[in-house]
Amino acid sequence: MFIFTQILPPDASGVSHYTLSLTADDRTRSRHRFTTEEGETVSLNLPRGTILQHGDRLASETGETVLLVTAKPEPIFTVTAHNPLDLLRAAYHLGNRHVSLEITPDYLRLSPDSVLKSMLQQMGLQVIEEIAPFFPETGAYHHHHNHE
Incomplete structure (x- = not known):
């Protein structure tokens, strides 16, 4: 079993050996065991509080094996409105309930x-039930890596 301990910088060279599709909730689990798309059991041992992003590449303890993280489609609600103010009001009310x-x-997704x-x-x-990748906000005070 491979143990992945580091996030590679966006400009790091190398081919990804495995792909790990994770839900939004799974992308917040910095120390957990998962199964890759290829059927390989892997373990993440990243710094606590790490939130993985779609497209992140992780390196194993030895640095020889690379894992590509993708956002796994999951059940979500997509919310739309006839005007931006109604969408803003919805975001306000959902935020008061600490909804991801x-x-x-x-649109909003939850x-x-x-x-x-x-x-x-x-x-x-309008609320539509869909299966799609979910990218919730991480919060204003949450430290996360950013590839932009």
Whole structure:
């Protein structure tokens, strides 16, 4: 079993040997055992608090094996509105409930929850159930690596 201990810089050379598709929640698990797309059991032993991003590449303890992290499609709600202010109000109310939320100019995404779905629909928003990659905000004070 390979143990991955470091995130490679974006400009690091080398071919990825394995692909690990993770849900948004799984990408917050810095010390956990997973199975790659190729069926290999791997273990992550990254610094606590690490949040992995789609496209991150991890190196094994020896540095010889490279793992590509991808965002695994998962059940989500995509919320849209007729105008930006309604979407902003929805983000405010969901934030007050400490809901993990993906925020874009055109839609919000969140994990499925029937109570929240009802609240959003009562606010006049459209809620669509989908299977898609989920990229929630990490928070204003959370330290994370950024490849931009």
